[in-house]
Amino acid sequence: MPASPPSDLAFVPFVSVQNMMRLIHHRGIENALRELAEYIEEDFRRWPSFNKTPRVASHSADGVIELMPTSDGESYGFKYVNGHPKNTAEGLQTVTAFGVLAEVSSGYPVLLSEMTLLTALRTAATSAMVARRLAPGGARCMAMIGNGAQAEFQALAMKAIVGIDEVRLYDIDPAATRKVQRNLASTGLTVTACASAQEAILGAQIITTCTADKQYATILTDNMVGAGVHINAIGGDCPGKTELHPGILARSEVFVEYPPQTRIEGEIQQMPEDFPVTEFWEVLVGTAKGRTSDQQITLFDSVGFAIEDFSALRCLRDWLKGTSYFERLDMIADPDDPRDLFGMLQRAAPSEDAA
């Protein structure tokens, strides 16, 4: 008896890197960032309805491998992500990622996707969604300190979602800055390369720090930062990795994603355990204040949280509808009789004719 062909349930849609790139161009990069920000904001607004847990990390001398699960009771999502700062020197990505969305009621996976690109997009979309609420009104210029893989995504998200028209770049490696200048050349942004962090932040209402050192570093010192700016700190995202002088944190109103994770991984790991922070979702739903004066320094101490990946996978699932930007992976064993897994295997034996 020949094996029955697998049913639809056996196939999980898979979005490869190539298909992800096609899909992003199909939607347009800036539009994709705006749409992602909407999904992320929707999920931040229903923050209490998620099952939340700090990520499950496996540390080694060279880096970390993490699983980031969450669920809203209907869908379950998780991301696999690594962080290996030494990879760049070997021609590898510091961060690679993939993720899965599953149905809570059956436990069956319904989407598998590359998430290196998707994470780059969702990180920038989250930063801009937050900056739109916290940056001073009419912000037009962002300083971008650290010109690595995330830089262009940040610049375009701040353009598409906050409305900036100028980016001032600084990196200790001028080649990284040249790369960003080149990549942003035809985006409509005014791009200025600067010789120091201090020069980059001149006239900027938004300061984004995103450097890759896995150690306590001080990208911004206290006396560099004036009143009335929004700091978007995304580089400090694991224990022992920070970018800002504690004096800046003390002068700022600090906003975070999920305090139990941020106190371990974020800039505030430098501060006492009871250092006051505001959960950003509360600003969105109106139970906490955002910016309250033009003179205030607001600071988003962002480490990346599982709900943002969940939102991104949810958005991706909707993007895929009616497109062919995915393959179908035969990933779930699906015998005709669910108790007859062995029979399914037995019937798949090579027939004597075929042997």
Added chain:
Amino acid sequence: MPASPPSDLAFVPFVSVQNMMRLIHHRGIENALRELAEYIEEDFRRWPSFNKTPRVASHSADGVIELMPTSDGESYGFKYVNGHPKNTAEGLQTVTAFGVLAEVSSGYPVLLSEMTLLTALRTAATSAMVARRLAPGGARCMAMIGNGAQAEFQALAMKAIVGIDEVRLYDIDPAATRKVQRNLASTGLTVTACASAQEAILGAQIITTCTADKQYATILTDNMVGAGVHINAIGGDCPGKTELHPGILARSEVFVEYPPQTRIEGEIQQMPEDFPVTEFWEVLVGTAKGRTSDQQITLFDSVGFAIEDFSALRCLRDWLKGTSYFERLDMIADPDDPRDLFGMLQRAAPSEDAA
């Protein structure tokens, strides 16, 4: 400028359900079970060298979704697995699974595989690897209480690894028993269908319990179990799900995989927190005793542990060498310059000719 083709690093070997079935037949089912048992035993023997953590579970009204990670410092593995008892009634698998192996030094995934079939094999291989050490000498007959998806795998593993030649079957649903009889018809095992659990265990030196009820059930009562048997209890594997009367546990020498997980999920959740158990890896390396007399009742309270999945993925990776039983998934974004993720995306834009 056209996008550069992705390098080898961008591709992750993927073993589909179809390829897993082909691969198992290629190696032979009984031989595959023996080889898996060897990999699992190897890893049990170096148990202290693993990074261990209880699985990360997300419970819902209908079931559970779990992530089971572990690492030996060189490779990292995790399995996604669900458990939804109600699925069977809807024609779905109670348990489906997939897993990933990654390189600790770079964080890059190196293997993605279906694991519904592979888990069925590794569960049976683990049971038999343990029974070979704990069952009374010369065990020839196994009682199989619960004739669901795991039953045939258990029978063949006990044949291939322990050397049994008879299986006595019992299930509350006679159709399940008939399914196992049919599937084992040409395997060389003597297969006997029984009308009760009590009848099934007559003359059996090994008693395997594997039923699917998610509630406290008593498949075996205390007075049914005589001296000198080995009980392989694999059905009780989550909080609130047990199969054995506590009186049996009290009379047995109980062996477990990883106590912090078994005390929550296994048969011993019915016993006091300090109920004495032996970690089975210690029997293998000689720091704890296994069976010490013919009259003893030994009991393997098995809930399934991440290291067994890690061993299975490691074995699978070796099985794949020199074969074509896998596809290559374009899962890892791999720009020429690792800092130039955006440039890679930009260069993948549809050209004007193609548009």
